[in-house]
Amino acid sequence: MDTTLRDGEQSSGVSFSASEKLTIAQLLLTELKVDRIEVASARVSEGEFQAVKKITEWAAANGFIDKVEVLTFVDGEVSINWMLEAGAKVMNLLTKGSLNHLTHQLKKTPQQHFDEVGAVVALANKKGIECNVYLEDWSNGMRHSKDYVFAYLDFLSAQPVKRILLPDTLGVLTPSETYEYLHEIVNRYPAVHFDFHAHNDYDLGTANVLEAVKAGVHGLHLTVNGMGERAGNAPLASAVAVLNDYVKDVRTSVVEEELYKVSKLVENFSGFRIPVNKPVVGENVFTQTAGIHADGDKKNNLYYNDLLPERFGRKRKYALGKTSGKANIENNLQQLGIQLSDEDLKKVTQRIIELGDRKETVTQADLPYIISDVLDSNSIDEKVKIENYALTHSQGLRPSATLKINFEGEFFEEHAQGDGQYDAFMNALKRVYIRKNIVLPFLTDYEVHIPPGGKTDALCETIITWMHNGKEFKTRGLDSDQTVSAIKATQKMLNII
Template sequence: MSKSISIFDTTLRDGTQGEGISLSADDKLKIAKKLDDLGVHYIEGGIPGSNSKDIEFFKRVQQLGLSAKITAFGSTRRKDSQADQDANLKRIIESGAQAATLVGKSWDFHVHTALQTTLEENLAMIYDSIAYLKQQGLEVIFDAEHFFDGYKNNPEYAVSVLKKAQEAGADWLVMCDTNGGTLPHEISSIVTTLHTDIPQANLGIHTHNDCELAVANTLSAVQAGARQVQGTINGYGERCGNANLCSIIPSLQLKLGYECIGEERLKQLTNTARYISEIANVHMPINQPYVGNAAFAHKGGIHVSAILRDSRTYEHIVPEWVGNKQRVLVSDLSGQSNIVSKAHDMGLDFDQTNEQSRKVIDKIKDLEHQGYTFEAADASLELLLREAGGEMKELFTFESFKMLVEKTAGRPVVSEAFVKLNIAGNNVYTAAEGNGPVNALDNALRKALVQYFPAIKEMHLSDYKVRVLDEKDATAAKVRVLIESRDINNSWNTVGVSGNVIEASWEALVDSMRYALLGQILQKERDVEEPSADQRGLINH
């Protein structure tokens, strides 16, 4: 039996049915290009004619020259009608898609209740629709909706649906666990039986995650003989989501030895998952298997000590195989190995035989006891480590800041910040307004620094989070502020803690600016150490 698996992505169709996900035509085109680069074999773009976005997508996607087959989705003809007169089928043909996914009922309960027709008419609807699309030269993937529920209720009829689709010329027969309630052992047993009932059929699997078994059910189906896998990136989809291709592909390829997208393209998986998460504007769980930010993150000192000797002690695969990377978290659980590992990643020379590492660990534990966290604030951690190693040159010194927040009846709140710094021996005093006190502080601080460090214009704040640490203290509670900052090439996170949200924000703001300037300095040092192409030419001559 072939070990090659066809990957069918329905992020742009089934994935958009997930709550909170809405993609423009431009979004869908960007995602389609990214999926094609990943190497999926089918990209289901949507339902032609159902809305203006999908109409535009199918019109413009032809210009991209993608290798994947663009697939249009639709249902079988209406009951008691003719396929060649069905508006839905005509729109699929007019879309210009190379393949069509046609969904039909395979559960007798649905035929009677949802379609309100006979079992015989449902079979005719399936046959006529597939045969008509095949006559138009399309590849047809038949999705047998509610197949497993239908099989458990009436196996003879469920199988007859697949046989009728095969008879009509369907290229793929896809078994759908539409309600997501089937268990892996049931999937395996039913798919295995189908090989006897429908020999030579190209079987596919489409599962939903209502029991958190979509990935397991998909793997079971493949091991039982299915050769097409349908799913979405990050498991997006209606209710609890669809089968997550980001888990399925590496599990099939790395664990079970199936050929899916190839070794080199598999390295793009993490980048693809995070890119699509950004386009969809949906937060990606940090603990998502394979591609999550914490998928290969280690916090306990014993674990870190072990992975530094051999990563196989606490990692089931090499992270780089899926484009991810190992991360060592620094917290109050950290051992000396964590600090050494983080320092090494930052290019710092920390000798774990001396007292320096221990002092840094103790300081980190003390700060975390106060409410700081460095797991999500790598920039603040790096500044801390560089200071401990005597490698930080202070480019500016804080003198003071003041805040004015004024609210007048009938008018919006006005926030103004006054900041005093010492830069290169000069006292610099600036004032700026902003959309709230933190924005005003950011503007005033930036205004002071840009006179001496013009590169500060290239960075901006991209996220701001506040967490109350001691809820029982109500408005007097200590808060933790996390700030994410970005420039053209990078993003970094800083942290501040205080009983005053403005002071906590100031701490995180100052660290974000310090880190940005540190990056500029380190880049200049690298440029000096690594001569340009012209300089290398002079050196060589």
């Protein structure tokens, strides 16, 4: 059961709109093919009610209504009537799974609680609603009040309840405890269907899921991207991957190839960002950065494991940076269909290392720009060098530039203002060249190219077209800063003339 739309939405700062909830629900059931979805808590708000209504209307029309579940409360008819109005058919009743919660939050005896739960279950069945029961704080109940838990399970096993849901509400279980507690319960109640609901407070959610399945539990509650309160819930993608790879006699209905797509959609809708190193769905988890790893991949896939990116609709990437080395670059060139001589490959490698010292990574999309810049720079003899510059941009003041230029060993310094930072830079440069009695070329065109992907740290290529003595020529500059890339293109022009 995926509970992204209920428990996952309890992540701090996350609130899906009704349309977003419907879209996610549709993808979970039709594309990802989870067995069930828990979409909301009853009575929360009018917006939640409208969202559930949209989902149940779609689900009823498409044969999924029995797969849509709602968290409800022990409140007589109130939650049940809310569900009936919303069109939902399956309720997950929240009850107390530890004596501590029962005594201090509800201030009731076990028998009082059991009677009230029994009354709600009977009413739900009478009104045509299928009922499952949560034992909130069940994990602490097993640790500190096991007699209460078993007394309650004895009671529930005789009720018209389809599934009993056992949550590690505070995420406190160790894997060994998860196995021990669930193995004991499954063996004691062989005719009852039990679900395990893991939280991730100690980063043990996926490990606990694995142990729960080994212990014989019948169902799991998971969320896309591990969303949920505090440290979140056990993540769907990781749990599915580990079950498929390490539990031979268990299969899930989940379509692995759809995990990444749904993950990215939920990330965009929720604003809940996926860590780049999050297993299976993180941006970096199928990216080799170290050159030795890329070299090993070329030699009999030495650094591959069973988590092949193609399983999840993804591709392996080779990061370009200061640690990437020649093998990474060759892999990227091969994917782009580009061949370089050994000499040019060395030069490109060196430039990527230099850029890697300034940027965290260089992307494959940056690579053609880097090659173009390196090969272009190799053909120009550098007699003029812009040593230093300062650019200013202030509210209410004209942009200005101060530069220091090395002209064949002779140094000049000038300051000027302009309509923009680059215009101010060019005005200062013209002042230098007036002193040398040299007329600068006329700028006829100025193009800026940014590699696809829209990342803020992408390299920026500026191509400037110049007219000089009746002839037109182009120079290019490359940098993560647009104005700096234009200045580099301008320095090439100065050396060409």
